Amino acid sequence: MHELDQQVKAALAHQGKILLRLDVDHAYRNYTSKQRTKMRVIYQVAAAAVIVMIFGATLFVGNNTARTPERLFASYYEIPSAKVERGNSVNHLVYQNALIAYNRQDYASAIPLLQQCIKDASMKQQDGAWYYLGHAYMAQKQLTLAVDALKKVHPNSLLYPDARWDMALAALANHQKAQSTDILKSIAADDTHHKQRTAQDLLKQLGK
Amino acid sequence: MKVIYIEKSDTEIAEEIRQGGAAREAAVRYLIEKNIGFVYKMHRKLRIEESQAKDAYLDAVIAVMQQIENGVYRGENKISSYLYQIFYFKSVDIIRKKATNSEDYVESMPERADSGNDISLDLEQKESVRQIAQILEKIGQPCKQILMDWGFWGYSIQEIAQRLKIDDPLKVSRRKYRCLEELKERLKGIKIL
Numbered sequence: 001m002h003e004l005d006q007q008v009k010a011a012l013a014h015q016g017k018i019l020l021r022l023d024v025d026h027a028y029r030n031y032t033s034k035q036r037t038k039m040r041v042i043y044q045v046a047a048a049a050v051i052v053m054i055f056g057a058t059l060f061v062g063n064n065t066a067r068t069p070e071r072l073f074a075s076y077y078e079i080p081s082a083k084v085e086r087g088n089s090v091n092h093l094v095y096q097n098a099l100i101a102y103n104r105q106d107y108a109s110a111i112p113l114l115q116q117c118i119k120d121a122s123m124k125q126q127d128g129a130w131y132y133l134g135h136a137y138m139a140q141k142q143l144t145l146a147v148d149a150l151k152k153v154h155p156n157s158l159l160y161p162d163a164r165w166d167m168a169l170a171a172l173a174n175h176q177k178a179q180s181t182d183i184l185k186s187i188a189a190d191d192t193h194h195k196q197r198t199a200q201d202l203l204k205q206l207g208k
Numbered sequence: 209m210k211v212i213y214i215e216k217s218d219t220e221i222a223e224e225i226r227q228g229g230a231a232r233e234a235a236v237r238y239l240i241e242k243n244i245g246f247v248y249k250m251h252r253k254l255r256i257e258e259s260q261a262k263d264a265y266l267d268a269v270i271a272v273m274q275q276i277e278n279g280v281y282r283g284e285n286k287i288s289s290y291l292y293q294i295f296y297f298k299s300v301d302i303i304r305k306k307a308t309n310s311e312d313y314v315e316s317m318p319e320r321a322d323s324g325n326d327i328s329l330d331l332e333q334k335e336s337v338r339q340i341a342q343i344l345e346k347i348g349q350p351c352k353q354i355l356m357d358w359g360f361w362g363y364s365i366q367e368i369a370q371r372l373k374i375d376d377p378l379k380v381s382r383r384k385y386r387c388l389e390e391l392k393e394r395l396k397g398i399k400i401l
Contacts, residue, residue, distance in 0.1 A: 008391065009359055011340030016360035017266060023237055024269075025261050027244040035248065186339070 003152055067205060073173035076202060079139060080162070082132050099132065107136040127157035134166065143174035161187075165195045172206075181208050225276045228362030230371075236273055240266075243288050251359045252298050260302050268295035343394045351387035358384060 054170070066185075082099040098113030101186045114133040117123045134149035153163035164183055171180035187199035216224075216238055224235035244265075251261040272291050275281040281290060344352050350372055357363040357371065365384070369377040 004392065004395070007336045008355075008388075010337045011344060012356055012359035014272075014337055014341050015344055015356055016268065016269055018270070020236065020240065021262070021266055023240050023245070024244070024266050026249055027241045028258075028262060031244045031248060075326075 007075070018032050059148045069172045069175055069177070072202065072205060073169050076198065077138070077166070077169045077173075079135055082128075092123075094120075095123065095129065098129070102132050102136055105139070107139045110136045111140070127159050131157075131159045131163055134163065135169070138166070138170055138173075145173065146170045147179075161193055163197070165193075165199070168199070168202075177206070181206065184208075218283060221287055222276050222281070222283060225273055229357075229364055229367045230361075232273075233361050236269065239272070239287070239291070240269055243291055246295055248293055250295065254299050254303060256299055256302050261299060264298040264302060265295050267298050271380065340391070340395065343391055346394075347387065348392060350383070352378065354384050355387055355391075 039197045082102050084096055084099045084103070094113055095117045098110050098117060101107075101110035101113060112132065114136065118126060118133070119130040123129065130149050130152040134146045134153075137143070137146035137149055147167055150163045150167040150170065153160050157163070165187060166182035168180045168187065171177075171183065181203070184199045184203050184206075187193045187195055188203055190196060193199070217237070221235045221239060224231035226232075233345070242393065247258070247261045247265045250264070251258050256264075268291055271294050272281065272287065275290075276287075281287075285293075344355065354368055357368045358365075363371070365377045365381050367381040367395075368384075370373070370382065374380055
């Protein structure tokens, strides 16, 4: 009989185990479901963080690259090449040499030659000299001098519209935003100016 | 419906398990629920099947319950750590069994004592337990519940009466006696005795 009692107890333990196994299954189901929910939340938060980071990075890049005065200057500015005309006068030769050096991008040599031409009142191409001197300064990142040089181009000169546009860009790159905006607005309002649309576009990018 | 578990200290759990009955049942269920994360962890850590991990976990819970009852567990470690240790070794056993199931070719058989009788005895006992379990299923309620509550969970007769909503505990006592008699009769019928 004692053996039977043991066997009954063992059988009851077996039954108990079956019942507890149902509890284990139930608890495990709840646990894995919670884990899945937790992981889903983690993935969602991670995905949201990635999206925010991408968005933030885009905004950052947008704000700090494309719309900076330097980037705008770089995207709009094109250095013009000079047309060298052959002549016989000494002044003309200096001017020719200056433009040759300028076209070779040898701005260090071009600048004193252009200054020499400007000092000589008899030199006819004063506007051209100021204009290319301005661009040579711009190439040398001497933006204040560039603006000053471009200002000297006479309004009657054929180079004047270009000089104004380039002056606006030089002022912009030199963080003289108000001055640049004023010039750009006048270009944007000028129906005869070949850079009218470009000026309007640039003003939009500047939020003006 | 969300079940809210009140945190229990190790002393409370041990006390409730020793107390038996409803307290033991609640403590064991609490233990299972509280540490179920071990199954998930072990399943991933040792790469054992989920069902095997669950079986090993349940065996570990029962072992902890028995060791608390017998006084083997003296509260030197946290119950959860104790449970984890047992569960870990049981899981490792599963892996070992799996590994030893692979065939090994040997030139000579190792010398071993003849354990033929023990094996047949063990098988006989297992068969008896299986048959009793079958009879318990056939007897049905409330016999099964009375015997389980009394024999497995250790409920008192008064507690069983309360659970079955029977006013007189004597009726439960008599019912339990009849259930055991019926169990023995049925066992005689299949010539176990």
